Amino acid sequence: MRRRSSLPVTFLLPTLAILLVLSMVPTLYAIVIALQNRELSSPGYSWVWFSNFADLFLDRRFLNAVWVSVKWEIVTVVATMVVAIGLGVLMFEVASPRMRNVYCLLFIIPVLLPRVSAAFVWKFAYHPLYGIATYPYRLITGGLIFDPLSKPATALFAVASVDVWQWGLFFAVIVLKLLETLPPQPIEAARLDHAKRWQIHAYVTLPMLKAPLISLMFVKMIESLRSFDLIYVMTRGGPGVATETLDMYAFSQGFIESGKVSYASAMAVLMMIATVITFTMLWKRVQA
Amino acid sequence: MKPIRPGRLIAKATLALAGFLAVFPLVWTALNALKNNVDIITRVPKVIFTPTLANIGYILGRDSVLTGLYNSVVACGSAVVIGIVLGLPAAYAVARYPNRFAGDIQFFVLSLRFLPPVAVAIPLMVIWLQVGLYDTLPALIVTYSLLTISVIMWLAIPAFQGVPKEIEEAAFVDGYGAYSVFWRIALPVAARSLIGAIAFSFVLVWNEFLIALMLSSSNAKTLPIVASELSQQGMNVPWGILNASVVLLSLPPLLFLGVLSGFLNSVFRQKKN
Structure with a gap:
């Protein structure tokens, strides 16, 4: 009865066609623009083929941006997973069912905030003179000034802390829910063998959750690519180029500093190729 | 009666701290939205202040x-x-x-x-x-x-x-x-x-x-x-x-x-x- 219906075609085809058009038109056009020398200030353009790409590899600021982006990915993904697993296990171990519900609700709040809001909240908190997060430091040191966002050594970590505040706490909730889905027998068995609490998690529960935890990390890797809002509001890529990730640099090349749309697009195309290849490979591996 | 183990206490304290960190920055922002500028720009954070609706009024206007x-x-x-x-x-x-x-x-x-x-x-x-x-x-x-x-x-x-x-x-x-x-x-x-x-x-x-x-x-x-x-x-x-x-x-x-x-x-x- 189901087989003969026209439903799959009428329900699926229009949506897929629209998704294809909406995604392929900009993607292909990004490549076209990258091969030209368009600028925002003038309507004329000509084809320059691969010279934008050649220029990129000689551009030290671009290479810096690649390195900053890689650092950002590693720092945020690792810290998020550590916080999530740590807090998730703690909730599982010591929180009563009622407290678990309370914590779950509290831990979801930061991730719901617009990143612009989260960035502002912490930009105020990190203010060297009036910030609430720097207040304990001022109190202990008797008024010394600590300005995490304007020091090249700490700026990236200060911005990354906001990302972990949003995602690490949220993922802790998911880790807890994953632990709750596990059957109790293996944990009981390990307990009878006098395994310590941390041993139970390190050798029994977390290995059992390997697949979902890897999927979770995969999601975080994708979401970490969207760092632009945080960095734009908190540091604008500064101090200097210490927090200038690829999207930040592409934006400032294309819009703020020089209006070199084609150059920015070449960068975006390289990012797109890198992420699509990496994540397709990772996804196939996760699924396998 | 169960003995109170220090590990458990530390774990609970860590959780409580995380819960506090999750919402406090936001609560603080909401409080600052109700403050006059002089109450915000203080070296020592002010918890007690005379609230004002001027900021919210300004935004909505x-x-x-x-x-x-x-x-x-x-x-x-x-x-x-x-x-x-x-x-x-x-x-x-x-x-x-x-x-x-x-x-x-x-x-x-x-x-x-x-x-x-x-x-x-x-x-x-x-x-x-x-x-x-x-x-x-x-x-x-x-x-x-x-x-x-x-x-x-x-x-x-x-x-x-x-x-x-x-x-x-x-x-x-x-x-x-x-x-x-x-x-x-x-x-x-x-x-x-x-x-x-x-x-x-x-x-x-x-x-x-x-x-x-x-x-x-x-x-x-x-x-x-x-x-x-x-x-x-x-x-x-x-x-x-x-x-x-x-x-x-x-x-x-x-x-x-x-x-x-x-x-x-x-x-x-x-x-x-």
């Missing part, structure tokens, strides 16, 4: 903020409606009429999330400029629809798969057609999870920043853009006003807190069974 609010509501609302109309039926078709492309379709929908936003925003800006729709709401709505359709579809597929097959089979036996089974059985039964998926897509586009920043210059600015611009009004930053705008921007997503945490619970309950 500004045309730019109201326009931003209007733009955000219209752009996000329309994109979510388009996402529902196109995404839900497609998700149902993938969930209930599996074909050999189902895996590829799901991967395609997910892979849209891999695209770096800059890579989408730059060409779209050029395209919208050429067709004369740059800095308009329709351009923003079309662009956001890509996000809402794919996210709603991705989350609705498991929601429809969670509907017991027997109910649908029974409806077929009762003489329902394929379409009325979708309308009258699948949609109502899956409604709770679907509302969660829709709320999630709304929060996602409401919070979106980069695309809106690149696709608008004056008329179509959304609330996040307007809020971020308030901070650039010279050196003398009106902190109270900024805090008030952060609160206004954050309220709509927080309204969905209950719906979304319920959605999360139902996803994992389904997994357990």
